[in-house]
Amino acid sequence: MVDKRSPYTSCVHFDHNALSNTNGVNTPIYTSTSYRYSELGKSIPHYPRYLNTPNQEVLARKLAQLEHGKHAFLTSSGLAAITGACLAILKTGDHAIFQKEIYGGTYSFVENKLKDYGIEYSFFNGENPDEIQSLIKKNTKLIYVETPSNPLLTVVDLEAITRIAKTNNLVSIIDNTFATPMNQNPLDYGFDAIVHSATKYFSGHSDIIAGVIILNSDSLVPQIQDYLIHAGATLDAQTCYLLERSIKTLALRMDKHNTNAQLIAEFLEGHSKVKKVFYPGLKSFTGHELAKKQMRGFGGMMSLELDTREESLANFVDNLKIFIHAVSLGAVESLISVPRFSSHSKMSQKQREEAGVSNTLIRLSIGIEDTQDLINDLQQALDKL
Numbered sequence: 001m002v003d004k005r006s007p008y009t010s011c012v013h014f015d016h017n018a019l020s021n022t023n024g025v026n027t028p029i030y031t032s033t034s035y036r037y038s039e040l041g042k043s044i045p046h047y048p049r050y051l052n053t054p055n056q057e058v059l060a061r062k063l064a065q066l067e068h069g070k071h072a073f074l075t076s077s078g079l080a081a082i083t084g085a086c087l088a089i090l091k092t093g094d095h096a097i098f099q100k101e102i103y104g105g106t107y108s109f110v111e112n113k114l115k116d117y118g119i120e121y122s123f124f125n126g127e128n129p130d131e132i133q134s135l136i137k138k139n140t141k142l143i144y145v146e147t148p149s150n151p152l153l154t155v156v157d158l159e160a161i162t163r164i165a166k167t168n169n170l171v172s173i174i175d176n177t178f179a180t181p182m183n184q185n186p187l188d189y190g191f192d193a194i195v196h197s198a199t200k201y202f203s204g205h206s207d208i209i210a211g212v213i214i215l216n217s218d219s220l221v222p223q224i225q226d227y228l229i230h231a232g233a234t235l236d237a238q239t240c241y242l243l244e245r246s247i248k249t250l251a252l253r254m255d256k257h258n259t260n261a262q263l264i265a266e267f268l269e270g271h272s273k274v275k276k277v278f279y280p281g282l283k284s285f286t287g288h289e290l291a292k293k294q295m296r297g298f299g300g301m302m303s304l305e306l307d308t309r310e311e312s313l314a315n316f317v318d319n320l321k322i323f324i325h326a327v328s329l330g331a332v333e334s335l336i337s338v339p340r341f342s343s344h345s346k347m348s349q350k351q352r353e354e355a356g357v358s359n360t361l362i363r364l365s366i367g368i369e370d371t372q373d374l375i376n377d378l379q380q381a382l383d384k385l
């Protein structure tokens with residue numbers, strides 16, 4: 001599975017002829033949800049919910065290769081991957097440790113759902129993994145992180161997390177959605193599992209909802225597979241094909257997201273109407289040195305605080321002409337959102353404050369448009385404040 005070729009090549013070339021004897025360069029779409037038994041009582045047939053249909057298998061192998069993993073399991077959304085990975089591992093009476101600064105939907109799942117299953121949890125500050133040791137109990141099974149995190153771009157020390165996880169025999173899971181395998185490979189640091197919202201950069205065109213769990217070794221496969229087959233939240237062949245096609249340009253898209261975002265973050269940092277920019281590529285950013293150590297590029301996501309009254313926030317958003325005021329992230333078009341009303345709307349004001357998400361925080365998903373056009377757009381909206 002793991003081979004030495006560059007991800008620039010793996011994004012484009014991967015098993016494209018594995019399912020076909022027609023010599024087509026693309027994977028054919030196998031629409032069947034029903035597959036013949038080969039022999040009565042002997043074989044397990046393909047079935048989409050069993051995660052073993054041809055398009056699922058080709059895509060899973062491609063994603064596993066990109067993340068330097070051994071196995072990948074496709075899910076119907078990023079959250080299906082996150083909840084699936086957690087609930088496959090955690091049982092009633094177990095305890096799990098989560099980073100405090102995680103995507104609002106994940107935070108809401110932890111705070112609002114885990115207790116229904118009798119699962120205990122604690123949060124730690126992602127910038128201070130030393131906190132974890134004091135939170136570990138006899139029944140702790142899991143550490144979960146997201147780096148860089150949504151929306152504060154908190155950078156967590158991958159090496160420190162896996163060291164603590166291994167010393168204490170805990171399963172480590174990371175959400176690698178913001179970085180993508182182009183910028184960061186957490187399995188190389190010893191993480192047990194990666195989860196992704198493939199809805200974001202993997203899709204890249206705001207037209208797919210999907211997720212994936214990628215594993216480093218065989219040991220968690222039975223648990224994850226068993227849970228996902230029961231949860232039933234999997235991907236159909238057409239979506240698998242579309243996602244496989246999207247990934248052919250992932251490397252190129254990420255290069256442009258990375259360069260655009262770096263230049264835009266530098267522009268924003270130098271603007272008098274901007275109070276603070278959260279971007280791992282900025283020297284002034286707390287997590288910059290760590291990001292430099294463990295990431296190859298700093299990604300397309302950033303957040304900012306404006307130096308203006310809260311009431312001006314709506315004007316700024318409305319005055320933008322290229323940036324679209326919309327949910328989600330990671331696609332070719334540049335987007336702007338206010339986490340308080342989007343990714344973190346399910347959290348209470350108190351929970352948002354605890355997670356460091358202010359009411360005026362603005363999140364930008366930088367697309368692949370012309371850099372100067374994007375800077376000009378931000379400039380004119382800032383000038384109007």
Ligand SMILES: Cc1ncc(COP(=O)(O)O)c(C=O)c1O
Pocket residue numbers: 077078079080103105146150175177178196197198199200209210211328343
């Ligand atoms: C970092 C991160 N992880 C997971 C998710 C959930 O993904 P999905 O919406 O595909 O379920 C999101 C969604 O915004 C996200 O930003």
